Amino acid sequence: MTTDASAISAAAPSPNASGGPARSLRRSFRFGDAMLGLVCRGSAAIIALMLGALVLVLLTSAMPAIKQFGLGFLVSSEWRVNELERPLKDAAGQVVMEDGEIVMETIKPAFGALPVIYGTAMSSLIALAIAVPLSFGAALFLVRVAPTLRIAGPLSFLIEFLAAIPSLAYGIWGLFVLAPFLQSHVGPAIKATLENVPGLRWMFYESVTIAGTVVERPIPITGRDMLCGSLVLAIMILPIVTSVSRDVLKAVPRTQIEGTLALGATWWQSCVAMLRYGRSGLFGAVMLGLARAAGETMAITMVIGNNNQINPSPFAPAQTMASLLANEFAEASEGLHQASLLYVALVLLVMSLLFNVIARRLVVGKASPAGH
């Protein structure tokens, strides 16, 4: 119970309430309390101001783009930074001539976020598909097996330290080690095996329109593509998903496990019961991983190839919201381009806040009481 101290000191019977020293003491009490309250409340208010500033600044600076494109921004896949001039064509597809000169039309710059939303969603989902089963398996091992082998401590320290490695380090590893390896070994091997499988041609070929005709050409395997980005993301979120799901599983009451074992369940069946018991917390761990993957910037910028187009192939370069911001924001001219980038930033912010709120609700509700 935190009682207000000034109330106590005021209520306390003082032998010389009218005397000098006691009164000045009490005044200094009140002054100190007031100052502490002011400083603490002020600092806490700054936290609220920070969130307010974040939303407000992004909203106002993105306003030109929001006004221009509205919500259509989210489903448009055009991203033309500069004005484009091209010959005007009539309804029949013929170039319009006037006085022997080709009439040109100007296409205004246009911006749409669909390619980066696709890139973010796709890379995060692939990363989760790889990382989540591995993390759950490892978390079960850490909770059920590692303590008996006395390796839970070192393993946990390792995983927590690896969670602290900055994304720049993963990016450099991805750029200089993983990407060349994918380019020289994995990519060609997959291509050789799957190229002639019917229905998988889209993975290795893309259709482009060159001079009016549609040409199908092979996608060059560069190693810096959606596959590499997703793999690096998967490795990056492994530590966090593992350690959170370990905490969630640790919080499963011992009686639950013992109960299933007493009913004759095998080791694995009792594990399934554990997973079921902690399912909302585990879902929270997945959401935390998703939030991390979606907001990840440096590593993904270095390995995903940075091509602002939707291509379903895992061997095509792509772009995420964060990598688009990292690549273009510094060079963006003020105006619609910058406003559109800020619109993307706003979408990214709202999305990751949403994931975080859901994750925290789920994890804190389940794991915290036993976790501490």
Add this chain to the structure above:
Amino acid sequence: MASARFETRRLTSDAMFGVCAACAAVIVTLLLLVSGYLVFIGAGAINLSFFTDVPTGDVAQPGGMRHAIEGTLILLALAAAIGVPLGVASGVYLSEYSHEWLFASPMRFIADVLTGVPSIVVGILGYELVVVPVSRWTSNSVSFSGYAGAAALAFIMIPIVARTTEEMLRLVPKTYREGSLALGASKAQTVLRVVLPSAFGSISTGIMLAIARVAGETAPLLFTALGSRLLTRDPSEPFPSLTLQIYTYATGPYPEQKNLAWAGILVLLAILFVVNLLIRVVASRHAATRMGKS
């Protein structure tokens, strides 16, 4: 029949046990592979001039990263100077004034939410909130500055420090507060002389963790500090940072600079490892003394 079913169950269980062990093994190998590679190549690229020299401008002999190391230290000091007092004070509020729940619990929620803001968005906020207004004020074209970078880092630090401070203060037994108040101490005296000192060790651990977290950040600095190849100590100028310099070198075309990037990553990892180890040691010693006391 029944024994056959039991046999299947047992086999499935054994198989899944193997799968779980394999998952743990795969994760540990993968992560060791990554960090081992970073350490191995970095160790081959590092030498004394990395710490003592500044960039030369000659791509074949790019010099060292002294400017970037100093820059990062200055940025961290500035960020901590802003972030630590604000973070600790809000943490004190969240813990010691939690009876004001109408204000305290939304603040706690907001602090939680803020820890999940993508760092690139923080960088953009720093640009819009510090760089652009300062440019208008001084009528410079664009005034990227160390101050803007430090502000962005502080933005990331404050919610982390606030939440860890709160958690640590909540571990201080209530009897300490009650005893202090019963002896006639004011609330301010109780908080400043009893509660905060008894959680000092764990709070400083939380602060170290927050500093370690922002030490590896690159994205918030891209549009705020911008990076620099000069040995500057004036934070009102574009400011060098280890992470920015590593990023520039790693994505650039020159092999000698890429070498430097590897060395830089090694230095960064070494710093983070030492900090993490220190935190663990301090935390366990603190836990031991706490156990002894109670």
